[in-house]
Amino acid sequence: MSGKRMIWLLCAALLLVLTILPALAETDEIVLTFGGDCVLGTREQWKKKKNTFDTVVADQGMEWCFEKIREPFETDDLSTVNLEVVLQKGSKGHEKGKKYTFRGDPSYTGILSAASIEHVNLANNHYIDFGRPGRASTVEALEAGGIAYSGYTYRYVTEIRGHKIGFGGCRETVWRQKPEIMREDLQALREEGCEVIVYSCHWGKEYAARHNERQEKMAREAIDGGADLVIGTHPHVVQGVDAQDGAVIVYSLGNLVFGGTHKMKTFDGLLVQAALRFDEQGYAGVSLRLLPVLTSGSAPENDFRPVFAQGEDAARILGAVQKDSPFAVSSEMWFPAR
Numbered sequence: 001m002s003g004k005r006m007i008w009l010l011c012a013a014l015l016l017v018l019t020i021l022p023a024l025a026e027t028d029e030i031v032l033t034f035g036g037d038c039v040l041g042t043r044e045q046w047k048k049k050k051n052t053f054d055t056v057v058a059d060q061g062m063e064w065c066f067e068k069i070r071e072p073f074e075t076d077d078l079s080t081v082n083l084e085v086v087l088q089k090g091s092k093g094h095e096k097g098k099k100y101t102f103r104g105d106p107s108y109t110g111i112l113s114a115a116s117i118e119h120v121n122l123a124n125n126h127y128i129d130f131g132r133p134g135r136a137s138t139v140e141a142l143e144a145g146g147i148a149y150s151g152y153t154y155r156y157v158t159e160i161r162g163h164k165i166g167f168g169g170c171r172e173t174v175w176r177q178k179p180e181i182m183r184e185d186l187q188a189l190r191e192e193g194c195e196v197i198v199y200s201c202h203w204g205k206e207y208a209a210r211h212n213e214r215q216e217k218m219a220r221e222a223i224d225g226g227a228d229l230v231i232g233t234h235p236h237v238v239q240g241v242d243a244q245d246g247a248v249i250v251y252s253l254g255n256l257v258f259g260g261t262h263k264m265k266t267f268d269g270l271l272v273q274a275a276l277r278f279d280e281q282g283y284a285g286v287s288l289r290l291l292p293v294l295t296s297g298s299a300p301e302n303d304f305r306p307v308f309a310q311g312e313d314a315a316r317i318l319g320a321v322q323k324d325s326p327f328a329v330s331s332e333m334w335f336p337a338r
Contacts, residue, residue, distance in 0.1 A: 027284075030160050030276045032198070033072045034231050035081035036253030036269050039126070039260040040065070040111055041104025044091055053104070053259030053304050057111070065257045066115030068307045069293060072273055073116045077160050080167070081112070081256060082200065082233040083120035083149075086127065086134035087141040093131030101129035102260050106137065109145025111257075119158075121200040123151025123169030124233065151200060155185060157192050163278055164193050169200030172234075175218055182218075186225035195283045196276055199227040204235045204252060207265060210324050211239045211251040223247040228337070229274060229286065238270045238317055240324025241288070246338025248274075248286055251324065255295045262302045268317045269293045269306065285336040290329070292317035 042053045049055075057064060066073065073079040085102040087109065095101060112120065120142065127135060142149050150156040151169030158165055166189035170182045182199075189197050199222045203215050211232070219230045223244055230249040232239065239251035254269035271291040277284045292309035296302045309317055322329045 028161055028163070028278045030078075030163060030165070030278070031076040032165070032229075032274045032276065033076045033079040034250070034253060034272045034274065035073075035079070035117070036256040037084050037124075037233055037236065038081045038120075038257045039084050039102050039104075040108040040257065041085040041087075041102045042259050043261075044094060044101055044103060047103075051262070056304055057108070062108075062110040063114045065111050065304055066117070066306070068297060068305055069271065070115050072271055072291060076273065078119060078158065078165070079115070079117040080119040080121065080198075081117055082124055082202070082253070083122060083138075084124050084126040085259070086130045086138050088130055088134050088137035091130065093133035095129055095131060098129060100126075100260065102126050103130065103134070104259070106141035106144070109141055109147050112147050113145060117147070119148040119150070119156060119167060121151045121167075121169045121202075121231075121233070122149050122154060123171050123174075123200055124202040125171065125173075127152065151202075153181060153185065155189060155192075157189065157194060163195050163276075163283075165276075166192060166194030166197045167200070168197070169202070172201065172203035172214065172218060175201075175203075175221075176214075179221065182222060183225050186222065186227060190226045195278070196228045197226050198229045198231060200231050200233065202234045203232055204239070206234065206236055208235055209237060209239070209320060211235075215251060219249045219251075220244065223249075228283065231272075237266055238268055238320050240321055240326075241290075241329060241333070242326055243335050246285070246336060248288065248335050250288075256293070256306055257304055258295055258302065259304055264295060264299075264302050267294045267296055267299045268309070268313075268320065269295050270317060270321070283337050285334060288333045288335065290318060290321065290331050290333075 150167040168185035273289040
């Protein structure tokens with residue numbers, strides 16, 4: 001090859017690199033992982049029984065619960081689950097009239113950090129199981145364990161590679177009584193300059209395969225208020241996915257690590273990975289990846305250690321999502337921003 005031709009090829013290659021690099025620099029992707037209901041503890045009357053969540057964790061260690069599904073949490077930019085338990089030593093403030101109350105040791109924040117879960121939603125009906133003492137103890141434990149939290153007027157804003165992501169959350173029962181709480185949450189997150197707002201809604205009817213009109217209304221108000229991702233919990237089963245005006249709704253993720261009982265009505269759950277994409281104009285949209293899970297690797301027994309669903313199990317879970325969705329659902333879907 002002649003010297004002139006070599007120089008020409010090098011110049012062409014350099015020009016190509018200079019053309020491609022700005023385009024690559026103008027796009028960025030931030031991956032969030034969402035998991036469903038996590039009861040890291042058990043019922044008060046079961047605390048001294050064998051083979052409960054507490055005794056299994058004591059025997060197997062903090063890494064046990066998420067050991068089989070840890071990969072998405074470790075490889076993303078931020079992971080979040082719905083924490084349905086009070087983290088508190090002792091039962092001070094226990095609501096004795098409530099049928100199901102869940103309490104775990106404050107050290108159980110180590111279960112979350114061992115799985116690379118950095119944030120939890122508190123806007124649910126079990127965060128309040130032990131009254132004000134339990135709520136204060138839970139927040140104290142999360143802060144001591146380095147776990148961020150949002151919900152019940154708590155808001156969380158994080159900056160990842162120059163992009164501000166905001167988190168908030170509300171229970172349906174609270175929203176029905178005081179709808180302004182959600183509006184104030186969303187307004188505050190917008191005023192903090194969040195490019196993307198994730199809003200958790202604890203809503204719906206337990207074990208209902210289809211979402212209801214009240215969930216639709218609450219989602220609509222969240223989106224009108226500026227939410228880009230609306231993530232639903234509480235039904236204990238998976239529900240559908242929808243998109244409105246450039247925002248995405250996941251109606252229910254189902255259960256994940258459920259220490260509240262051995263006798264599960266269903267083991268079907270869902271992890272959702274949201275790849276947020278940004279270009280030179282800002283937030284461009286989100287790619288959703290659906291990861292079916294089983295809440296126990298030893299079904300019909302609950303071993304408090306979820307596994308990824310395979311074969312017929314995965315097809316059944318994705319089929320349940322499809323039945324409650326207005327469009328064709330696949331394991332990966334792209335939704336452009338508003």
